[in-house]
Amino acid sequence: MVTNPPAERGNDHHARRERRKEARPGELLDAALELFVEKGFAATRSEEVAARAGVSKGTLFLYFPSKEELFKAVVRENLAGRFAEWQKEFGSFEGPTSDMLRYGMRVWWERVGATRASGITKLMISEARNFPELAAFYQQEVIRPGTDLVRRILQRGVDRGEFRAVDIDYAIFGIVAPMLFMTMMKHSLGVCAPQDYPLDAQRYLDTQVDLLLNGLVARGEGRGERA
Amino acid sequence: MVTNPPAERGNDHHARRERRKEARPGELLDAALELFVEKGFAATRSEEVAARAGVSKGTLFLYFPSKEELFKAVVRENLAGRFAEWQKEFGSFEGPTSDMLRYGMRVWWERVGATRASGITKLMISEARNFPELAAFYQQEVIRPGTDLVRRILQRGVDRGEFRAVDIDYAIFGIVAPMLFMTMMKHSLGVCAPQDYPLDAQRYLDTQVDLLLNGLVARGEGRGERA
Amino acid sequence: MVTNPPAERGNDHHARRERRKEARPGELLDAALELFVEKGFAATRSEEVAARAGVSKGTLFLYFPSKEELFKAVVRENLAGRFAEWQKEFGSFEGPTSDMLRYGMRVWWERVGATRASGITKLMISEARNFPELAAFYQQEVIRPGTDLVRRILQRGVDRGEFRAVDIDYAIFGIVAPMLFMTMMKHSLGVCAPQDYPLDAQRYLDTQVDLLLNGLVARGEGRGERA
Amino acid sequence: MVTNPPAERGNDHHARRERRKEARPGELLDAALELFVEKGFAATRSEEVAARAGVSKGTLFLYFPSKEELFKAVVRENLAGRFAEWQKEFGSFEGPTSDMLRYGMRVWWERVGATRASGITKLMISEARNFPELAAFYQQEVIRPGTDLVRRILQRGVDRGEFRAVDIDYAIFGIVAPMLFMTMMKHSLGVCAPQDYPLDAQRYLDTQVDLLLNGLVARGEGRGERA
DNA sequence: AATGAATGAGGGTTCATTCAT
DNA sequence: GATGAATGAACCCTCATTCAT
Numbered sequence: 023m024v025t026n027p028p029a030e031r032g033n034d035h036h037a038r039r040e041r042r043k044e045a046r047p048g049e050l051l052d053a054a055l056e057l058f059v060e061k062g063f064a065a066t067r068s069e070e071v072a073a074r075a076g077v078s079k080g081t082l083f084l085y086f087p088s089k090e091e092l093f094k095a096v097v098r099e100n101l102a103g104r105f106a107e108w109q110k111e112f113g114s115f116e117g118p119t120s121d122m123l124r125y126g127m128r129v130w131w132e133r134v135g136a137t138r139a140s141g142i143t144k145l146m147i148s149e150a151r152n153f154p155e156l157a158a159f160y161q162q163e164v165i166r167p168g169t170d171l172v173r174r175i176l177q178r179g180v181d182r183g184e185f186r187a188v189d190i191d192y193a194i195f196g197i198v199a200p201m202l203f204m205t206m207m208k209h210s211l212g213v214c215a216p217q218d219y220p221l222d223a224q225r226y227l228d229t230q231v232d233l234l235l236n237g238l239v240a241r242g243e244g245r246g247e248r249a
Numbered sequence: 250m251v252t253n254p255p256a257e258r259g260n261d262h263h264a265r266r267e268r269r270k271e272a273r274p275g276e277l278l279d280a281a282l283e284l285f286v287e288k289g290f291a292a293t294r295s296e297e298v299a300a301r302a303g304v305s306k307g308t309l310f311l312y313f314p315s316k317e318e319l320f321k322a323v324v325r326e327n328l329a330g331r332f333a334e335w336q337k338e339f340g341s342f343e344g345p346t347s348d349m350l351r352y353g354m355r356v357w358w359e360r361v362g363a364t365r366a367s368g369i370t371k372l373m374i375s376e377a378r379n380f381p382e383l384a385a386f387y388q389q390e391v392i393r394p395g396t397d398l399v400r401r402i403l404q405r406g407v408d409r410g411e412f413r414a415v416d417i418d419y420a421i422f423g424i425v426a427p428m429l430f431m432t433m434m435k436h437s438l439g440v441c442a443p444q445d446y447p448l449d450a451q452r453y454l455d456t457q458v459d460l461l462l463n464g465l466v467a468r469g470e471g472r473g474e475r476a
Numbered sequence: 477m478v479t480n481p482p483a484e485r486g487n488d489h490h491a492r493r494e495r496r497k498e499a500r501p502g503e504l505l506d507a508a509l510e511l512f513v514e515k516g517f518a519a520t521r522s523e524e525v526a527a528r529a530g531v532s533k534g535t536l537f538l539y540f541p542s543k544e545e546l547f548k549a550v551v552r553e554n555l556a557g558r559f560a561e562w563q564k565e566f567g568s569f570e571g572p573t574s575d576m577l578r579y580g581m582r583v584w585w586e587r588v589g590a591t592r593a594s595g596i597t598k599l600m601i602s603e604a605r606n607f608p609e610l611a612a613f614y615q616q617e618v619i620r621p622g623t624d625l626v627r628r629i630l631q632r633g634v635d636r637g638e639f640r641a642v643d644i645d646y647a648i649f650g651i652v653a654p655m656l657f658m659t660m661m662k663h664s665l666g667v668c669a670p671q672d673y674p675l676d677a678q679r680y681l682d683t684q685v686d687l688l689l690n691g692l693v694a695r696g697e698g699r700g701e702r703a
Numbered sequence: 704m705v706t707n708p709p710a711e712r713g714n715d716h717h718a719r720r721e722r723r724k725e726a727r728p729g730e731l732l733d734a735a736l737e738l739f740v741e742k743g744f745a746a747t748r749s750e751e752v753a754a755r756a757g758v759s760k761g762t763l764f765l766y767f768p769s770k771e772e773l774f775k776a777v778v779r780e781n782l783a784g785r786f787a788e789w790q791k792e793f794g795s796f797e798g799p800t801s802d803m804l805r806y807g808m809r810v811w812w813e814r815v816g817a818t819r820a821s822g823i824t825k826l827m828i829s830e831a832r833n834f835p836e837l838a839a840f841y842q843q844e845v846i847r848p849g850t851d852l853v854r855r856i857l858q859r860g861v862d863r864g865e866f867r868a869v870d871i872d873y874a875i876f877g878i879v880a881p882m883l884f885m886t887m888m889k890h891s892l893g894v895c896a897p898q899d900y901p902l903d904a905q906r907y908l909d910t911q912v913d914l915l916l917n918g919l920v921a922r923g924e925g926r927g928e929r930a
Numbered sequence: 931a932a933t934g935a936a937t938g939a940g941g942g943t944t945c946a947t948t949c950a951t
Numbered sequence: 952g953a954t955g956a957a958t959g960a961a962c963c964c965t966c967a968t969t970c971a972t
Contacts, residue, residue, distance in 0.1 A: 064291060065379050068946060078954045083947065147437040148375030152292050157438065165438070195430070195448060196456075202433060203426035210374040211384065211392070221422060229423075233460045270935065295963065305937050310964065518745060519833050522967060532933045537968065601891040602829030606746050611892065619892070649884070649902060650910075656887060657880035664828040665838065665846070680876065687914045724956065749942060759958050764943065 047085050047095075049075040054096050059141025059209065063093055063149045063156070094159055097146075100139040102163035109171060119179035120235050123197070126175060127231050131223060135204055143202070144209035172197050200230040274312050274322075276302040281323050286368025286436065290320055290376050290383065321386055327366040329390035336398060346406035347462050350424070353402060354454050362431055362450065370429070371436035399424050420461075427457040501539050501549075503529040508550050513595025513663065517547055517603045517610070548613055551600075554593040556617035563625060573633035574689050577651070580629060581681050589658055590677065597656070598663035626651050654684040728766050728776075730756040735777050740822025740890065744774055744830050744837065775840055781820040783844035790852060800860035801916050804878070807856060808908050816885055816904065824883070825890035853878050874915075881911040 053074035057066045068089055072082040086092035108129075115122050134140050146164075150157035172194050179185035204223055212221075280301035284293045295316050299309040313319040335356075342349050361367050373391075377384035399421050406412030431450055439448075507528035511520045522543055526536040540546035562583075569576050588594050600618075604611035626648050633639035658677055734755035738747045749770050753763040767773040789810075796803050815821050827845075831838035853875050860866035885904055893902070 061379060062375070067944085079946090080948085080954050080956095081952085084952070089946070147433050148289070150437045151440055152288055161438065192448075192453075195453065199427060199430040202430055203422070206374050206429060206433065210377045211388070213378055221419075226422065233463075236460075236463075273935085294961085304935095306963090307938065307965080308936055311935070314964095316963070515833060516829070521965090533968090534933050534970085535931080538931070543967070601887050602743070604891045605894055606742055615892065646902075646907075649907065653881060653884040656884055657876070660828050660883060660887065664831045665842070667832055680873075683877075687917075690914075690917070727956085748940085758956095760942090761944080761958055762956075765956070768943095770942070 046075075046077065046081070050077070050082060050085055050092070051096050051099050054092050055100060055138055055142070058093065058096060058145055059138050062145055063089075063153060068092075090153070090156060093156060097142060097160060097163060101134070101142060102167070104133075105164075105167040105171065109167075109174075112171060112175065119175060119182060119184045122175055122178070123235065124228075124231055126172075127197070127201075127227050130201060131204075131227060135201060135208070135223065140205045141209050143205050147202070147206070169194055169198070196234045200227055273302070273304070273308070277304070277309060277312055277319070278323055278326050281319050282327060282365055282369070285320065285323060285372055286365050289372050290316075290380060295319070317380075317383060320383060324369060324387060324390060328361070328369060329394070331360075332391075332394040332398065336394075339398060339402065346402060346409060346411045349402055349405070350462065351455070351458050353399075354424070354428075354458050355451075357428060358431075358450060358454060362428060362435070367432045368436050370432050374429070374433070396421055396425070423461045424458075427454055500529075500531065500535070504531070504536060504539060504546070505550050505553050508546050509554060509592055509596070512547065512550060512599055513592050516599055517543075517607060522546075544607070544610060547610060551596060551614060551617060555588070555596060556621070558587075559618075559621040559625065563621075563628075566625060566629065573629060573636060573638045576629055576632070577689065578682075578685055580626075581651070581655075581685050584655060585658075585677060585681060589655060589662070594659045595663050597659050601656070601660070623648055623652070650688045654681055727756070727758070727762070731758070731763060731766055731773070732777055732780050735773050736781060736819055736823070739774065739777060739826055740819050743826050744770075744834060749773070771834075771837060774837060778823055778841060778844060782815070782823060783848070785814075786845075786848040786852065790848075793852060793856065800856060800863060800865045803856055803859070804916065805909075805912050807853075808878070808882075808912050809905075811882060812885075812904060812908060816882060816889070821886045822890050824886050828883070828887070850875055850879070877915045878912075881908055 050071065054066070054071045057071055057074065060066075066089075068082055069079045071092070072079045075082070082092070086095060112122065112126065115125070134143075143164075146157065146160045150160070173190055176185065176188075176190045176193055176197075180187055180190070204221075204226065207221060208223075277298065281293070281298045284298050284301060287293075293316075295309055296306045298319070299306050302309075309319070313322060338356075339349070339353065342352070361370075370391075373384065373387045377387070400417055403412065403415075403417045403420055403424075407414055407417070431448075431453065434448060435450075504525065508520070508525045511525055511528065514520075520543075522536055523533045525546070526533045529536070536546070540549060566576065566580065569579070588597075597618075600611065600614045604614070627644055630639065630642075630644045630647055630651075634641055634644070658680065662677075731752065735747070735752045738752050738755060741747075747770075749763055750760045752773070753760045756763070763773070767776060792810075793803070793807065796806070815824075824845075827838065827841045831841070854871055857866065857869075857871045857874055857878075861868055861871070885902075885907065888902060889904075
């Protein structure tokens with residue numbers, strides 16, 4: 023699987039094993055993400071995760087004490103662990119908040135929505151009721167930071183007089199709903215009957231943002247919002 | 250189901266058993282709906298459906314030959330079987346199409362969204378990939394008639410000059426997405442952490458319709474919708 | 477099912493019911509025979525027997541307290557109950573014993589081998605080990621009288637000097653084996669792959685009898701046995 | 704299966720587990736053969752097979768994906784897989800074909816008829832109609848090669864002028880029928896009431912062969928077979 | 931007498947997790 | 952560390968038999 027680098031041998035044997043050992047968790051998380059997205063949490067068999075990662079069933083349980091812990095690790099790796107970076111990124115944003123919103127939506131689509139990571143969201147919504155512990159974990163590690171991020175953007179718009187003083191807890195859904203809709207389409211019925219869903223993601227999301235902004239932007243700026 | 254013979258009510262010694270027998274399918278469908286909505290298709294055990302309907306495991310299979318058929322029957326009873334009525338209702342609608350749209354959204358919420366029936370939609374989106382046969386059934390029996398209904402409303406608006414000549418296949422999602430979002434919230438994370446989702450459905454849906462209409466109404470009428 | 481006789485009505489309603497009531501056991505035995513032969517004892521569902529007889533499941537158990545008793549009744553009706561007649565028929569046979577043997581084989585084929593009744597034999601051989609009580613019953617009610625009949629024929633041949641003084645308990649199998657072979661072919665593999673078994677019953681049986689006789693007939697008669 | 708490396712026997716710490724693992728399929732096949740022969744295919748519970756092999760229910764399905772596949776494996780192990788050897792053995796036979804026939808019958812009895820393997824034949828005849836896929840498999844893997852083998856012997860006899868030019872497809876049954884009869888006796892009624900069947904197999908089979916040969920041997924040789 | 935709704939033990943198969951090697 | 956054989960509880964579905972009507 024791993025080709026030897028031509029030079030620098032010597033304790034090469036040991037090195038390769040080391041590298042593989044260190045790579046193990048990552049390979050397992052990758053395989054798990056793929057399968058969780060494909061089949062959901064309950065329907066994913068641990069053995070298949072191990073097989074796809076190229077290790078044995080036993081090894082999986084060496085790194086993750088249970089399927090639930092494996093799932094949590096997948097969530098941390100692909101979603102929860104990235105909010106720190108995103109918060110920093112948005113904390114230093116300069117320019118109109120409407121641009122910030124548009125940028126946020128685009129960034130979400132590129133880094134999450136269009137990737138396998140969005141499958142986790144679909145999975146979580148699908149199985150939340152059957153795995154309340156996972157749901158609580160996801161709520162705390164993903165949804166809370168996520169809504170906080172959105173809330174901060176909206177608050178910034180209001181504070182700077184760019185947005186009307188809307189009920190922010192409420193307006194959040196105006197942003198999140200289209201994201202979720204896209205996500206569900208992409209990972210559920212869109213897979214079964216793609217021809218029935220001729221949805222262009224970018225166009226859909228852009229439209230939604232525009233609609234949203236036209237309802238959000240302060241009147242004084244004359245609906246032009248930017249002009 | 251059985252019309253009473255006008256005279257001669259004498260033969261009611263079979264009454265209790267008869268009544269139970271005729272009620273069975275309905276009781277089972279009710280129990281199944283409840284559990285399917287609660288746990289999903291795969292995680293619902295047929296024995297539990299039977300127990301909740303107050304019968305034994307075997308009795309369930311007396312009325313429905315398999316879990317899949319039970320599910321289809323639930324879908325027919327609660328969604329698929331009602332489109333005929335709805336189509337008639339909307340076929341005879343008079344008045345502006347914008348009202349029709351608002352009315353449709355309200356009716357959907359009252360009869361589906363706010364009821365357990367919406368749980369079927371959530372279930373189907375959750376499990377479509379794992380049960381392709383059910384997905385195909387649902388696609389044909391529910392999604393197709395549903396989108397047809399929406400499409401007809403939009404087409405009416407365009408035909409009567411009330412709406413701009415938008416891409417209807419595309420605009421459909423502007424109506425369906427908020428429905429789906431509400432549905433997913435109600436049956437998934439909303440169940441686990443309701444305090445985090447202080448979402449008033451009517452208000453949310455009304456807002457979405459208004460946003461949508463303001464993008465749809467023909468210019469010539471001068472945004473009169475809002476006046 | 478039963479057409480009314482044109483005349484003689486009056487208590488016709490009662491009469492028909494009576495007739496049907498009396499016919500019930502026979503219809504059930506017929507249906508049971510058919511299904512037992514088709515599928516065996518264990519794989520035959522009582523409900524199907526009832527259905528094929530045109531009555532309800534409960535009625536079957538009104539006439540026969542269990543599936544095993546039903547089977548015994550089928551055996552009595554189709555095999556066990558007929559030995560008395562056969563014994564009388566063969567008791568009064570006149571002529572050479574070799575003819576008697578040929579005649580017996582032909583009679584067996586016509587009345588048992590070629591009919592559904594032979595299916596009982598196949599069934600019994602198939603399931604004897606799993607239903608020892610049935611096996612004991614069959615042993616006593618069918619096999620014992622059957623072998624007795626054959627033994628009597630052979631004994632007659634020996635007593636009259638027509639046959640050599642062979643070990644009769646042993647020679648019996650020379651007669652029974654071809655019967656059983658035909659039976660098994662007819663009801664088992666012959667059903668699955670008839671093209672592979674181009675067996676003409678009469679010819680096969682005739683040949684077997686001739687072979688048998690040529691080994692049985694007393695030498696003094698010069699192998700011609702009849703000439 | 705695994706050949707021992709000649710030197711360096713050091714790595715035998717896996718020995719016990721390894722040995723058990725390699726022995727498992729065989730142990731399971733043995734247990735399955737025993738139970739299939741005892742109870743038939745349908746009445747044999749997979750859990751009991753596992754128990755008799757000393758493992759748990761789940762382990763059985765580790766080695767054989769279903770009961771049907773388990774049965775096929777049993778057939779291959781005990782019957783189908785041995786025809787190659789037998790064909791070679793008979794291909795190099797020298798001497799009169801009548802001897803070959805006698806030898807074949809004896810060999811069949813020793814290696815199949817008298818062993819548990821013959822129980823498979825009884826089982827298959829018993830359950831062919833209820834398991835058509837198994838019947839087809841058996842037909843192809845056992846019956847076809849078996850009849851081919853017999854056909855070749857008869858053809859040899861005819862080709863060498865030792866046998867009359869009989870209808871071979873027909874004569875085959877003269878050989879197979881006694882085999883089947885013995886088999887059915889041994890595994891069915893013979894088990895229930897052995898005292899009623901004082902059948903000495905060798906003697907029965909020898910007799911049958913002799914009868915058959917006297918009808919087969921070419922006249923020109925003057926029935927020399929017997930001299 | 932006749933019905934047929936109801937029962938519930940039982941059988942094939944799956945899969946997360948353990949543990950000897 | 953790594954393996955993969957082994958476990959056994961769980962799940963869907965069947966069917967002989969019972970019994971209220």
